[in-house]
Amino acid sequence: MxxxxxxxxxxxxxxxxxxxxxxxxASLRTGRASSNLLDPIMVQAYGSAMPITQVATVSVPEPRMISVSVWDKSMVGAVDRAIRESNLGFNPIMDGTTLRIPLPELxxxxxxxxxxxxxxxxxxxxxxxxxxxxxxxxxxxxxxxxxxxxxxxxxxxxxxxxxxxxxxxxxxxxxxxxxxxxxxxx
CATH class of the missing domain: 1.10.132.20 (Ribosome-recycling factor)
Structure with missing residues (x-):
């Protein structure tokens, strides 16, 4: 019973x-670059919202820099827009299909x-x-x-x-x- x-x-x-x-x-910035910082960002791709990791490779080449290599050249603008419109305060620099995101001092x-x-x-x-x-x-x-x-x-x-x-x-x-x-x- x-x-x-x-x-x-x-x-x-x-x-x-x-x-x-x-x-x-993990998505909150603490002064060090981390690929997790971009996890909450959704990109409008192929008619739906997708996590950024499904359209690009996110890496951290330097302690204060995030690099986003977009796989499809036509998606670079959408990824750039998604990063800029997120409330994370990032300003990506476009370099072909790669976006470099310098992290300013907090x-x-x-x-x-x-x-x-x-x-x-x-x-x-x-x-x-x-x-x-x-x-x-x-x-x-x-x-x-x-x-x-x-x-x-x-x-x-x-x-x-x-x-x-x-x-x-x-x-x-x-x-x-x-x-x-x-x-x-x-």
Whole structure:
């Protein structure tokens, strides 16, 4: 008679929120060039939006330079436009089918903007974790109402879901604090 919440699914979805947050943080610039910085950029190519990595090779030839080698010559303009229109503050220099993106020094104002963006990403991850918790709690309520679990079992499993949520949010906060320190480090 002990049904209730599927903790493997809840755990998997909480981990998914953390992994999505890590991916978002990887796209934030910390003063060093990284090919991940361009990950969030979508290019209008062949009638649909595609990640930049599906139309070009992104590399880091120097610590303060990103190189984007576009595979199809007709796509260079679209890739250039996508990079310029992203909120990352990049100004690519076109060189045939290659775009060179020099990374300017981060000034304090830009660092603060990046920290704000990181906080937004963190809040989105926390919201995702809370949605998973809500789904789990709703499932428990239904299971108790249907007579699949007792009130005590409901309370036990609800506490377990809450503990998992708290751990997930704590992980998100720790990742945010580390990224914030990395961004603000001059």
């Amino acid at each position: 002990t049904s209730g919440a599927d903790f493997n699914d809840i755990h998997r979805r909480m981990d998914g929120a953390i992994n999505a947050f890590k991916h978002d943080l 000034n304090e104002q830009r660092r603060k903007e990046l920290v704000k963006i990181a906080h937004t990403y963190a809040e989105n991850a926390r919201i995702a974790a809370r949605h998973v918790r809500r789904d789990g709690m709703d499932h428990l309520k239904k299971a108790e109402k249907d007579g699949d679990i007792s009130e005590d079992e409901h309370r036990k499993q609800a506490d377990r879901i809450q503990k998992l949520t708290d751990e997930t949010i704590s992980s998100i906060d720790g990742l945010l604090a580390a990224k914030e320190a990395e961004i603000m480090h001059v």
